[in-house]
Amino acid sequence: MKLRANVVFQIGSKIFGYFQRYSALSLSVVQNLLRFRNHLFLVLANAHKGQHPPALSVVRRHRQREHTRWGNSSPLPHTGANLKPALRCLEKTSMAELRAKEKNLCREMVLIANVSDYEELAKQKLPKMVYDFYASGAEDQWTLKENREAFSRILFRPRALIDVSHIDMSMSVLGYKISMPIMVAPTALHKLAHPEGELASARASAAAGTIMTLSSWSSCSIEEVKSTGAGIRFFQLSVYKDRNLVQQLVRRAEKAGYKAIALTVDAPRLGRRESDIRKQVFTLPQNVVLKSFEGLDLGSMDKTNASGLAAYVASQVDSSLSWKDFKWLQTTTRLPILVKGVITAEDARIATECGFAGIIMSNHGGRQLDYLPATISCLEEVVREVKGRVPVFLDGGIRRGTDVFKALALGASGVFIGRPLLFALAVDGEAGVRNALQMLRDELEIAMALSGCASLKEITRDHVSTESDRIRRSRL
Numbered sequence: 462m463k464l465r466a467n468v469v470f471q472i473g474s475k476i477f478g479y480f481q482r483y484s485a486l487s488l489s490v491v492q493n494l495l496r497f498r499n500h501l502f503l504v505l506a507n508a509h510k511g512q513h514p515p516a517l518s519v520v521r522r523h524r525q526r527e528h529t530r531w532g533n534s535s536p537l538p539h540t541g542a543n544l545k546p547a548l549r550c551l552e553k554t555s556m557a558e559l560r561a562k563e564k565n566l567c568r569e570m571v572l573i574a575n576v577s578d579y580e581e582l583a584k585q586k587l588p589k590m591v592y593d594f595y596a597s598g599a600e601d602q603w604t605l606k607e608n609r610e611a612f613s614r615i616l617f618r619p620r621a622l623i624d625v626s627h628i629d630m631s632m633s634v635l636g637y638k639i640s641m642p643i644m645v646a647p648t649a650l651h652k653l654a655h656p657e658g659e660l661a662s663a664r665a666s667a668a669a670g671t672i673m674t675l676s677s678w679s680s681c682s683i684e685e686v687k688s689t690g691a692g693i694r695f696f697q698l699s700v701y702k703d704r705n706l707v708q709q710l711v712r713r714a715e716k717a718g719y720k721a722i723a724l725t726v727d728a729p730r731l732g733r734r735e736s737d738i739r740k741q742v743f744t745l746p747q748n749v750v751l752k753s754f755e756g757l758d759l760g761s762m763d764k765t766n767a768s769g770l771a772a773y774v775a776s777q778v779d780s781s782l783s784w785k786d787f788k789w790l791q792t793t794t795r796l797p798i799l800v801k802g803v804i805t806a807e808d809a810r811i812a813t814e815c816g817f818a819g820i821i822m823s824n825h826g827g828r829q830l831d832y833l834p835a836t837i838s839c840l841e842e843v844v845r846e847v848k849g850r851v852p853v854f855l856d857g858g859i860r861r862g863t864d865v866f867k868a869l870a871l872g873a874s875g876v877f878i879g880r881p882l883l884f885a886l887a888v889d890g891e892a893g894v895r896n897a898l899q900m901l902r903d904e905l906e907i908a909m910a911l912s913g914c915a916s917l918k919e920i921t922r923d924h925v926s927t928e929s930d931r932i933r934r935s936r937l
């Protein structure tokens with residue numbers, strides 16, 4: 462009986478999830494499905510007389526999911542040892558609210574056609590403080606906007622009548638084969654978006670066959686992310702004043718099977734993000750800590766008058782870090798080290814001479830120094846300087862497969878995505894991140910087909926024209 466109830470519950474939940482996600486159901490169908498699902502809950506509880514640990518864990522898991530999906534505004538009953546009353550209470554008190562929210566969710570889900578759609582939904586769903594922390598840029602946010610706008614000034618020069626019946630977008634990064642040139646940038650504190658945090662992002666990245674870069678300021682630890690299973694992962698390093706601590710972090714990443722270190726060099730101090738400063742409240746909720754630092758007394762931030770994160774960075778991060786420290790960093794690990802945050806030919810030359818294994822061109826998504834040019838606008842200068850000695854990657858403002866194509870055409874070996882994946886995580890957890898990566902992949906595939914490129918190496922500089930190309934041509 463217990464086994465049957467469990468199986469029925471699992472199947473019922475799966476069917477419900479499927480319909481909810483993939484079809485625009487009428488409200489009455491959704492309501493009936495909801496009733497059916499809640500009924501299964503009760504059957505399960507009865508079967509176990511509310512005392513069975515596996516049943517308890519299924520219900521707890523479900524309860525947590527509901528909590529995430531509907532936000533904190535719909536308090537669900539506490540699930541104690543005796544499930545039955547708790548579940549009856551769930552049935553009675555939450556139904557109306559669930560129905561209304563389910564209706565909205567169904568409407569929303571069918572509206573997602575590209576990764577930017579997730580941002581609007583995440584804005585409705587996340588607490589304002591968290592949305593602003595994710596979305597905002599520094600000061601006037603000029604660079605934040607320019608990261609997007611610069612892509613819109615690059616146009617296509619497609620070639621016709623080329624066999625594009627099979628598109629291959631697989632490639633290698635530092636010797637590791639990945640399914641597409643689209644990777645996951647390091648972003649802090651995924652648990653602010655979703656209770657599964659970086660674990661969900663790691664599973665989604667592995668499922669997409671691509672690389673995830675874990676932030677030093679992740680809310681799941683280096684080891685927890687490893688425990689999600691196979692997947693190629695890089696570790697983003699912020700260098701703290703305490704070098705022993707840095708060494709420990711790097712060694713932990715290496716031991717946990719991460720494949721490279723991405724050293725962030727554009728954040729010796731945190732840029733002024735005025736939305737954080739105005740509200741004067743950016744502190745972590747109690748259940749979110751900088752998990753890789755837990756137990757080292759550096760996992761939490763104090764409340765301060767300005768942004769808690771900025772104060773934390775100012776007190777912990779080593780702003781004296783310089784190129785010469787690279788040699789020391791190399792002594793701490795056998796892993797290849799990428800430099801993240803370079804945008805000029807001068808720095809690209811030094812990085813290559815120092816022995817960095819690759820360059821991630823980044824202006825931190827417009828969150829650090831405002832009035833930096835868009836990364837895509839600096840790409841050719843860096844690629845020209847590096848001359849293929851190390852791979853050059855790029856992040857900042859990539860929201861479309863066409864943006865990825867443009868970056869590849871201008872010489873990038875691949876790109877990293879930041880905010881869109883955070884917003885997708887907030888809206889639909891692991892499934893959201895998977896879907897966002899899949900949409901970018903699909904868009905890139907179409908862009909390649911319509912430009913006449915069947916593989917990544919067929920994408921050339923001649924497939925796009927920049928503003929300066931057009932000015933040059935008009936003068937001829």
Ligand SMILES: Cc1cc2nc3c(=O)[nH]c(=O)nc-3n(C[C@H](O)[C@H](O)[C@H](O)COP(=O)(O)O)c2cc1C
Binds near residue numbers: 594595596827857881
């Ligand atoms: C909320 C947020 C947190 C970030 N945290 C980090 C971080 O911990 N370390 C880091 O090197 N970069 C961090 N970044 C920068 C990203 O790695 C990446 O450079 C940027 O998000 C790319 O721009 P995009 O968001 O427009 O894709 C963060 C960006 C955002 C939006």
